[in-house]
Structures are given as C-alpha cells and as structure tokens.
Amino acid sequence: MKYLNLLLLSAIVSAPVMADTTNGEALHQGNCVRCHDSAVYTRENKRVQSLDKLGTQVRFCKDNLRISWFDDEVDDVVEYLNKSYYHF
Ligand code: HEC
Numbered sequence: 644m645k646y647l648n649l650l651l652l653s654a655i656v657s658a659p660v661m662a663d664t665t666n667g668e669a670l671h672q673g674n675c676v677r678c679h680d681s682a683v684y685t686r687e688n689k690r691v692q693s694l695d696k697l698g699t700q701v702r703f704c705k706d707n708l709r710i711s712w713f714d715d716e717v718d719d720v721v722e723y724l725n726k727s728y729y730h731f
Pocket residue numbers: 671674675676677678679683684688689690691692697700701704705707708710720724
C-alpha cells in the first residue's frame with residue numbers, strides 16, 4: 644500500500660497539470676475497488692443521496708481502511724465519483 648501511494652505520488656508530481664478527477668480516479672483505483680466495484684455507486688438503493696453524504700461516505704470508507712489522504716485528495720475522489728456516477 645505504501646509503495647502504491649509512492650507510485651501515485653510520483654505520478655502526480657511529474658504531471659502537475661493533471662485534472663483532479665484523474666487523480667481521484669487513480670486514488671480510487673488503487674484503494675477502493677477491493678470490497679466493492681462501481682456497481683455499488685449506481686445500484687437502485689444506493690445509500691448516498693447528496694454530495695454532502697458522498698463526502699461523508701468516502702471519508703468513512705477511507706478511515707476504515709486507515710488510508711491517510713489529504714483533504715484535497717478526498718475531494719478529488721469525491722469529485723471523480725460524482726462526475727462518473729452520482730451526478731449531484
Ligand atoms: C474494506 C472494504 C471496503 C473498501 C476497501 C472500501 N469500501 Fe466503500 N463501502 C464498503 C461497504 C461495506 C459499503 C456499504 C455497502 C452497503 O451498504 O451495502 C461501502 C459503500 C461505499 C459507498 C456508498 C455506495 C452507495 O450506496 O451510494 C461509497 C461512495 C464508497 N463505499 C466509497 C468508497 C471509497 C471512496 C473507497 C476507497 C477509499 C472505498 N469505498 C473502499 C466497504 C469498503
């Protein structure tokens with residue numbers, strides 16, 4: 644996990660113009676697809692019903708995993724999920 648974060652970090656540093664959602668997608672791909680795939684974001688009875696709740700849920704899953712992301716990294720993932728799936 645640490646190694647992966649380092650890899651992601653170097654990708655970010657070497658490409659400073661990358662869009663936030665691209666960073667969010669990379670973070671998501673590296674950390675978040677172990678338990679559930681993206682079907683959980685689009686299922687009929689999905690839990691998250693607002694942008695606020697999406698932020699809460701991303702933090703909840705992240706904290707459960709003990710991943711240390713900066714706030715702006717959390718925001719990148721939230722933005723990626725919103726743009727790709729939730730569309731609030
Ligand atoms: C250790 C397993 C696990 C990992 C890894 C995990 N999650 Fe989750 N996640 C869950 C569970 C369990 C639920 C709740 C599923 C349910 O209610 O049926 C969930 C639900 C969600 C939902 C809400 C889906 C809905 O119903 O709208 C979001 C958003 C989400 N996770 C984001 C993330 C993000 C972002 C990451 C990476 C930081 C992540 N998850 C990694 C276990 C995990």
